[in-house]
Amino acid sequence: MSQSPQSFTHIPLPTIRRMPSYLRILQEFQQENKEWISTTDFSGRLSLKPIQVRKDMAYTGIQGKPRLGFEVNELLNAIRRTLGWDNSADAIIVGAGALGSALLGYKGFSEHGLKLVAAFDNNPEVSGSKIHGIEVFPLEKLEDLIQRMGITIGIITVPEDFGQEIADRLINAGIRGIWNFSPVKLKVPGHVKVQKEDLASGLAVLSVMMHQEDQE
Amino acid sequence: MSQSPQSFTHIPLPTIRRMPSYLRILQEFQQENKEWISTTDFSGRLSLKPIQVRKDMAYTGIQGKPRLGFEVNELLNAIRRTLGWDNSADAIIVGAGALGSALLGYKGFSEHGLKLVAAFDNNPEVSGSKIHGIEVFPLEKLEDLIQRMGITIGIITVPEDFGQEIADRLINAGIRGIWNFSPVKLKVPGHVKVQKEDLASGLAVLSVMMHQEDQE
DNA sequence: TAGATTGTTAATCGATTAACAATC
DNA sequence: TAGATTGTTAATCGATTAACAATC
Numbered sequence: 017m018s019q020s021p022q023s024f025t026h027i028p029l030p031t032i033r034r035m036p037s038y039l040r041i042l043q044e045f046q047q048e049n050k051e052w053i054s055t056t057d058f059s060g061r062l063s064l065k066p067i068q069v070r071k072d073m074a075y076t077g078i079q080g081k082p083r084l085g086f087e088v089n090e091l092l093n094a095i096r097r098t099l100g101w102d103n104s105a106d107a108i109i110v111g112a113g114a115l116g117s118a119l120l121g122y123k124g125f126s127e128h129g130l131k132l133v134a135a136f137d138n139n140p141e142v143s144g145s146k147i148h149g150i151e152v153f154p155l156e157k158l159e160d161l162i163q164r165m166g167i168t169i170g171i172i173t174v175p176e177d178f179g180q181e182i183a184d185r186l187i188n189a190g191i192r193g194i195w196n197f198s199p200v201k202l203k204v205p206g207h208v209k210v211q212k213e214d215l216a217s218g219l220a221v222l223s224v225m226m227h228q229e230d231q232e
Numbered sequence: 233m234s235q236s237p238q239s240f241t242h243i244p245l246p247t248i249r250r251m252p253s254y255l256r257i258l259q260e261f262q263q264e265n266k267e268w269i270s271t272t273d274f275s276g277r278l279s280l281k282p283i284q285v286r287k288d289m290a291y292t293g294i295q296g297k298p299r300l301g302f303e304v305n306e307l308l309n310a311i312r313r314t315l316g317w318d319n320s321a322d323a324i325i326v327g328a329g330a331l332g333s334a335l336l337g338y339k340g341f342s343e344h345g346l347k348l349v350a351a352f353d354n355n356p357e358v359s360g361s362k363i364h365g366i367e368v369f370p371l372e373k374l375e376d377l378i379q380r381m382g383i384t385i386g387i388i389t390v391p392e393d394f395g396q397e398i399a400d401r402l403i404n405a406g407i408r409g410i411w412n413f414s415p416v417k418l419k420v421p422g423h424v425k426v427q428k429e430d431l432a433s434g435l436a437v438l439s440v441m442m443h444q445e446d447q448e
Numbered sequence: 449t450a451g452a453t454t455g456t457t458a459a460t461c462g463a464t465t466a467a468c469a470a471t472c
Numbered sequence: 473t474a475g476a477t478t479g480t481t482a483a484t485c486g487a488t489t490a491a492c493a494a495t496c
Contacts, residue, residue, distance in 0.1 A: 027440065028462075028463060029437065029463095030463070030464090031463090032433075032436050032437055032440050033430075033433040033436060033437060034433075035436050036430065036432035036433055036435075036436050037415075037417075037430075037432075040415060054476085054477065054478090055477075055478080056476090056477080061417065062417050063417055065464080065465070066477090067464080067465060067466075068463095068464065068465080070477090070478070070479075071463090071464080071465090071479095073478090073479095074479075074480090079478085079479085080477075080478055080479085081471085081472065081477085081478075082470075082471045082472050082476070082477045082478045082479090083471080083472050083475080083476055083477055083478085084472075084476095084477080084478095085477070085478085086478095098440075099436050099439050099440060100439040100440060100442065100443040101436075101439060105439075105442075113337070114333060114334040114336075114337035114338065114364075115334045115337075115338075117330060117333075117334065118330040118331045118333065118334035120330075121329070121330035121331075122330065122331075122431075124432075125435075128432055128435050128436075129435075129439055130435065148330075168442070169438070169442075192442060193438050193439075193441070193442045194438075195434065195435065195438055199253075199256060201253075201277065201278050201279055209438060209441040209442050210438075211434050211435070211437050211438035211441070213431070213434050214249075214252065214253075215338075215429070216252035216253075216255075216340075216344050217248075217249040217250075217252055218411065218427050218429050219252075219341075219344050219345075219346065219411065219427070220248050220249060220251050220252050220315050220317075220344075221245065221248055221249060221427050222385070222409050222411055222425060222426075222427035223315050223316040223317060223321075223345055223409075224243065224248050224314075224315060224316060225409070225425040225427070226316065226321075226384070226385075226408060226409045226425050227316040244486075244487060245487095246487070246488090247487090270452085270453065270454090271453075271454080272452090272453080281488080281489070282453090283488080283489060283490075284487095284488065284489080286453090286454070286455075287455095287487090287488080287489090289454090290455075290456090295454085295455085296453075296454055296455085297453085297454075297495085297496060298452070298453045298454045298455090298494075298495045298496045299451080299452055299453055299454085299495080299496050300452095300453080300454095300496075301453070301454085302454095
């Protein structure tokens with residue numbers, strides 16, 4: 017079952033989640049003007065097993081050279097293409113509270129195929145202002161701006177109680193992908209994709225790990 | 233292989249990650265004064281399969297009653313105990329930038345066994361102030377305060393380049409758990425547990441899902 | 449009682465890991 | 473050439489799902 021570049025063999029989710037880390041290492045190598053990178057280069061830096069890295073690389077469709085590894089630029093582009101990060105998508109943030117503001121301040125999104133073009137908040141003290149250079153609009157303007165600008169991704173950083181309502185409005189306006197930071201499971205039609213971020217999950221894992229250690 | 237409550241049969245990571253969602257539903261039921269909750273109650277609200285919820289519940293050590301389900305209060309306490317959230321742990325945040333401030337503003341941590349007691353930042357304009365009621369100290373005070381207050385958890389929200397250095401200092405001062413929001417893989421001794429949060433992973437998943445849909 | 453729901457054992461599925469031949 | 477590294481097939485591992493008996 018060889019992985020031809022365009023044939024979109026279903027890529028395992030864990031592999032997709034590791035791709036951004038590979039990208040980060042690749043960018044370092046590129047800045048150091050290194051031409052080749054091997055699976056051991058990756059595995060050492062990321063504490064992964066070389067075999068796992070090799071399997072992951074297969075999904076990019078790029079062929080390596082024994083003894084040398086993979087060509088840095090070629091692999092970089094292939095991973096970007098695999099993730100759909102070769103063309104950046106326009107996104108808006110709904111909810112300019114603490115978390116929303118933090119995301120607006122994150123400069124790295126351009127590296128990750130995302131361009132934040134506007135924020136929305138129903139607090140009149142916030143809307144009208146700019147946060148980290150990005151304009152905050154009142155919630156009424158949501159649908160209009162999404163449609164006029166053809167936005168495809170919506171980021172939800174509103175409190176729990178408003179998550180579903182905002183999702184419905186985003187979808188109605190034509191959004192196709194939702195990055196959901198509210199702790200509710202959103203109900204969406206099949207053509208809309210949702211990625212939920214859940215800090216509590218990570219905290220639970222840390223807590224259990226710390227307590228397990230106590231046992232041993 | 234029955235799951236006795238205290239025997240700490242290794243709980244699968246995916247199960248641990250789902251626990252906080254169960255907790256959220258349970259709290260809703262408790263507020264509505266409902267005495268019983270069934271796996272179908274959970275599965276409907278969280279879009280999980282009933283069988284998966286049932287398997288997860290087994291790890292809490294709580295026995296249900298056919299036709300009724302589980303006792304809300306009993307299950308709530310059992311999950312809190314399983315996650316180690318029955319006693320809250322003191323934590324500090326290093327890096328009071330956009331993301332650090334956002335976390336400082338999150339009120340929900342007390343529900344998740346965490347108590348933020350202080351923040352640290354090397355920017356003299358920030359240190360000395362309070363963010364969301366929590367004091368920000370200069371970085372020099374880091375070790376002293378951790379030791380004096382017996383802090384066990386450190387949250388790292390500094391830029392990539394300082395992640396490892398801060399981790400080293402935290403560990404030296406006695407921290408046993410690190411919640412790492414910087415995009416570096418930290419090198420830590422075995423007794424220190426690290427949970428890394430990686431927004432780029434989630435974004436990668438969303439992006440791939442959205443592009444896959446285009447294919448079909 | 450009837451039937452919804454639990455608890456448990458077995459089957460399936462998917463990802464990780466191992467083994468090893470191919471190759472620069 | 474020798475040996476590090478790739479690519480591929482097979483084995484293992486762990487989580488999810490299915491099936492079904494037990495029970496309130």
